Amino acid sequence: MNTTIAVVAHGRDDVRVEQLTVPAPTEREAVVAVTYGGICGSDLHYWRHGAVGESILRAPMILGHEVVGTVVRAAADGTGPAEGATVAVHPATREHTEVRFPENSPNLSPGVRYLGSAARFPHTEGAFAGEIVLPSTMLRELPAGLDLRVAALAEPASVAWHAVSQAGELRGRRVLVIGCGPIGALTVAVAKLFGAAEIVAVDLHDRPLEIATAVGATRTLKATETAEIAAVDADVVIESAGNHRGLASAIAGATRGGTVVMVGLLPTGDQPVPIALAITRELRLLGSFRFNAEIDEVIPAIADESLAIAPVVTHVFPVTETLEAFAVAADASVSGKVLLAF
Structure with a gap:
């Protein structure tokens, strides 16, 4: 089986770069080779505290939900972007729940799972890995030629x-x-x-x-x-x-x-x-909590530069230097968005 490098939180002050097995995709899942992953405040909280609010790590978990990359194996059922397409990721998936919430605001559903979140157990694994397996519905194809460093900002x-x-x-x-x-x-x-x-x-x-x-x-x-x-x-x-x-x-x-x-x-x-x-x-x-379909408006706005956000990315570190990258990202006096390069 294939293995890949991944950023895994084990607990407070315990984030490791490890080799993990890449799971076999189902027919509705694609395999994406990650190019960049943006470090979010939630990733820093898992690193520093082993928790984000009441979402407490109970087992090792791959971090990360702000990623872009290239499809290296398209979903077998023919859905989603084709092999070779560059993509951003919408990190939310929705499961059925009996709890009431506005139907036009799925971000408010307690049945939502978010990549790299310990809100539920088993935890929802994140996307800070060289290769990830995701439902094709989470992938958003990027316009040709779009700088992936800037496209990595699509989720935030x-x-x-x-x-x-x-x-x-x-x-x-x-x-x-x-x-x-x-x-x-x-x-x-x-x-x-x-x-x-x-x-x-x-x-x-x-x-x-x-x-x-x-x-x-x-x-x-x-x-x-x-x-x-x-x-x-x-x-x-x-x-x-x-x-x-x-x-x-x-x-x-x-x-x-x-x-x-x-x-x-x-x-x-x-x-x-x-x-x-x-x-x-x-x-x-x-x-205001997370987002819904806004990513489908954000991507073309980034591509045509009407949403001019390139200055927000201030640092890029190789994934092997994850701990240094996290330290820089945690220092608001020197950094904006810090990316990990896979």
């Missing part, structure tokens, strides 16, 4: 696209983005594409603000400049810092009757935020 850009779409019409409006890590920077780029007149980007560090400016921010502020943030008076705020201080700044920086989209995943449990201000300003507070 879809998260950003979903978040910005939650706010409704942006044309001519003032947008405030709190937290300019990869998702925050990508929301800046999507907001620009959607016609925002002003985009104010906020972060603690200079490097993320430089990236945000490169993809469309018209002004930047440091997260410590709380008075200036409160004075932005934004029609729409995207909170992507994922902590209570960021959410407090988002509420403070929103105009009366404005909208705050919360895409940064805060820790579980109670959070100390100025909710009274949200009430008296009649703010709309909207959650």
Whole structure:
């Protein structure tokens, strides 16, 4: 049987690069040779803590869900891209559940499995491997000639696209983005594409603000400049810092009757935020979780460069240097999106 190199989380502070057996595909599955994998905050949480919130590692699990590559064996049933096609991956699969959720929002179904997630047991293996076997329905063929380094951003850009779409019409409006890590920077780029007149980007560090400016921010502020943030008076705020201080700044920086989209995943449990201000300003507070079919809009926008996001990728490491890559990705002062090259 074939073996492949893979990035496997065994527990807290225990991520290993190992050789694993490539499973035999079913007739509805394709084999993809992975070119790049983007390191997500969830991958870093499994590395540092052995968990993402309440999703706790109970067995070794392959990490990763932001991948692009080439089909080396098409699905035997004839579905999906042909052999030789370059593809991005939609990392979600949906299983039946009796729990209610909006039918047009499958991302809210508790029956969804996501690549590289310990939310359920057995865990859903991820895609940080030289070769992966996936249902052909998860594959999205990429336009010929598209730089796979940029295409590797298709999944997080879809998260950003979903978040910005939650706010409704942006044309001519003032947008405030709190937290300019990869998702925050990508929301800046999507907001620009959607016609925002002003985009104010906020972060603690200079490097993320430089990236945000490169993809469309018209002004930047440091997260410590709380008075200036409160004075932005934004029609729409995207909170992507994922902590209570960021959410407090988002509420403070929103105009009366404005909208705050919360895409940064805060820790579980109670959070100390100025909710009274949200009430008296009649703010709309909207959650945003993963994405649905947005990836099918994101890929052509990346290809024609109307969604200009290349500056978000700042580092590429060979998979053999995974631990160094994870350390760089965890340092927001020096990196944007960090890719593993397989």
